Amino acid sequence: MANLFQKIRKGLQLYQQIDMEALEKLAAKVDLNAVVQNVSKLDDTQLQGVMKLLSGSGGHKKKVPPPVDGDFYDLAELLTPEQRALQLKVRAFLETEVQPIVNEYWLRAEFPYELIPKLAALNICGVTYQGYGCPGLPNIMEGVLAMEMARIDASIATFFGVQSGLAMGSIYMLGSEEQKQQWLPAMQQMTCIGAFGLTEPEVGSGAAGGLTTTAKRTPEGWVLNGQKKWIGNATFADVIIIWARDVDDNNVKGFLVKKDNPGFQAIKMEDKMALRIVQNGLITLTNCQVAETDRLAKANSFKDTAEVLRMTRAGVAWEAVGCARGAYENALAYTTQRKQFGKPIAAFQLIQNHLVEMLSNLTAMQTMVFRLSQLQDEGRLTDEHASLAKVFCTLRTRDIVSRAREVMGGNGILLQYNVARFVADAEAIYSYEGTKEINSLIVGRAITGFSAFV
Structure with missing residues (x-):
């Protein structure tokens, strides 16, 4: 003493x-x-x-918050070292090349074309396909990479999903060997950009039996008439997969339509509130001439179209996870830095409750899509598996982005804080590749044995 x-x-x-x-x-x-x-x-x-x-060494010592990481259950440990390295490589690219410019392009509703060769250099296009210059990796990597892209920007993830999934996937799964050799290597290198034309101005959920775009066989090939709406990449794609109803046998067939085909026109859709970087187009086909060699050889009914949709729907579930993770991680970082009443708002109970609710949903979504991709790699993926993941993940994403915006107060609606964009984009992810209602009915049919479709 x-x-x-x-x-x-x-x-x-x-x-x-x-x-x-x-x-x-x-x-x-x-x-x-x-x-x-x-x-x-x-x-x-x-x-x-x-x-x-x-x-100055007492209770007022500044606390260092833990690292911001949305992978609370360490699911990345399920990847091999090589897969994890690729994930981190793509993450670094997105954080250094995409993050600094994305808000500017989103605000202007323009596409950053300068990113295409940089994306191509990553060698991830057609990531799960064998041959044609594709990496041939497990399906889980397609999902992980979709998540990483959407974690920074859902528009870039959508552009890539159309190119690598819907467009390349249609050719890979349903094209002849000649068609694969003609298109896939260039699309893998992204020197050729693709699009996927299924949805129409008056036909969305009812595409299975209600396509109004028609295809008529002629001695010279085929003549296509009709319109397609919401077609991502349509304004600058080199080749568009057009799905049309054959007027002779009433079956849905797929066609490789080039941007310079006579009778083809694509006009950019304006005034979108979501996925503004994605260049959606309204396509008009007026006596559009298509050669027989450009008809997808193995696409002879909507069941074939559905094979492609099943594969890509799993990717949309992963994209929803990425969108949710980006919103959560940005919101968490914000709450540890934003101070009110003399301390970070992350120290308050109500904020922590929002963060935990967000993380709970995010973790549930992540475990679901990891299992979904495992089923896909085992060859056991069904329509109902993909639909359940799409329903749950997109629904929970809406809740997560809403809470992320809430904990940020008024700043949550400003682009500079990187959450407002996720809030808007979540709405588009929620609707495309099948609405919640349609995907719910697919699952309902599987678990009850009764089809509730009209």
């Missing part, structure tokens, strides 16, 4: 010697005699606490 008092006395003497003016100012604010009397009544433990406080 005596030693501690000597330290205090010595410290006060030194303080007087160094800055008497400051001591006088302190005396004007507090009763120094009362301070000394009260300090003299403290025991050793209390005095040590006072000394720590005075030295």
